[in-house]
Amino acid sequence: xxxxxxxxxxxxxxxxxxxxxxxxxxxxxxxxxxxxxxxxxxxxxxxxxxxxxxxxxxxxxxxxxxxxxxxxxxxxxxxxxxxxxxxxxxxxxxxxxxxxxxxxxxxxxxxxxxxxxxxxxxxxxxxxxxxxxxxxxxxxxxxxxxxxxxxxxxxxxxxxxxxxxxxxxxxxxxxxxxxxxx
Numbered sequence: 108x109x110x111x112x113x114x115x116x117x118x119x120x121x122x123x124x125x126x127x128x129x130x131x132x133x134x135x136x137x138x139x140x141x142x143x144x145x146x147x148x149x150x151x152x153x154x155x156x157x158x159x160x161x162x163x164x165x166x167x168x169x170x171x172x173x174x175x176x177x178x179x180x181x182x183x184x185x186x187x188x189x190x191x192x193x194x195x196x197x198x199x200x201x202x203x204x205x206x207x208x209x210x211x212x213x214x215x216x217x218x219x220x221x222x223x224x225x226x227x228x229x230x231x232x233x234x235x236x237x238x239x240x241x242x243x244x245x246x247x248x249x250x251x252x253x254x255x256x257x258x259x260x261x262x263x264x265x266x267x268x269x270x271x272x273x274x275x276x277x278x279x280x281x282x283x284x285x286x287x288x289x
Contacts, residue, residue, distance in 0.1 A: 114145045114156055114197075114288060118165070119253075121285040125241055126262065133174040136284070138163045152200040158193040165190060165210075166175035183217045187262075195230075197288070204254055204288070206231045212222040216262030216272065223265040225274075229258035231284065252289040258282050 118136035141163035143156040166172055168186040170179040187279045188210050195206035211224040220253040233245035238259040246255035264276045 108273050113142045114154070116140045116158065119285040119287060119288045123283040124168070126242065126280040127275045128158065130176055131281075131283075133177075134168060135172045136166050136286075139163075140286070142261075152198055153196045154199060154280065155196060156194060156206070158190070159284045160192065163190050163193060169232045185215050187213045187215070189213070197248065202243075202249065202254070204231070204248055204256060206256065208258060217253065222270045223267050225265060225270075226264055227260045227262065227280065227281065227282075229260035231238050231256040231258040231282065233257075236281070238281070240279045242284050243281055248288060252287045254286060254288060256284045256286060257280075 120135040120137045122134040122136045123131040124134055141158050143158040146155040146157075160239035165188040166187070168180065170182050170184070172181045173186075190210045190227040192207070192209040193206055195204070204222050205219060209228045212220065212227060213224055215221045231245075233247045233254055233256060235244045236257050236259045238261075241259055243257035243259075244255075246253075248254040258281070260280050260282070262274070262276055262278050262280050264271045270276070
């Protein structure tokens with residue numbers, strides 16, 4: 108592999124997050140994203156990308172960015188995400204994207220109540236995903252850079268009885284991410 112250049116990913120509106128049997132959260136992730144180091148492989152069609160966890164930003168789920176059952180989240184509820192790993196491949200010929208995603212989600216109510224991290228590990232891709240409770244379908248990378256990445260994660264228990272019971276942990280989650288990669 109040889110160093111090539113940087114590539115940028117931007118998250119867009121129209122994302123959805125679903126956990127367990129809850130209805131999906133509609134999430135406007137517009138403005139998030141970051142740059143990736145881009146490496147070419149021996150085959151010219153396959154690009155290896157590695158996004159920096161230090162500079163990659165993901166907007167929090169709040170009353171301004173997220174709706175549940177068509178209503179904004181109640182004020183004070185917030186879910187912040189910190190990405191630990193986002194790396195994988197992009198097939199320039201087929202438009203298929205496969206990214207390993209590892210992150211922590213921190214749920215808080217106001218500035219007083221913070222719950223333990225939800226650990227999320229999944230493969231985000233442009234194909235079909237099917238778990239025990241959820242399924243989704245991505246969209247290959249288009250000429251304009253738009254794509255839809257989907258992934259299913261099994262969320263482990265946190266050890267906090269309130270959060271574990273509320274979310275039915277361990278439980279399955281589905282992420283549907285609208286984004287642009289250029």
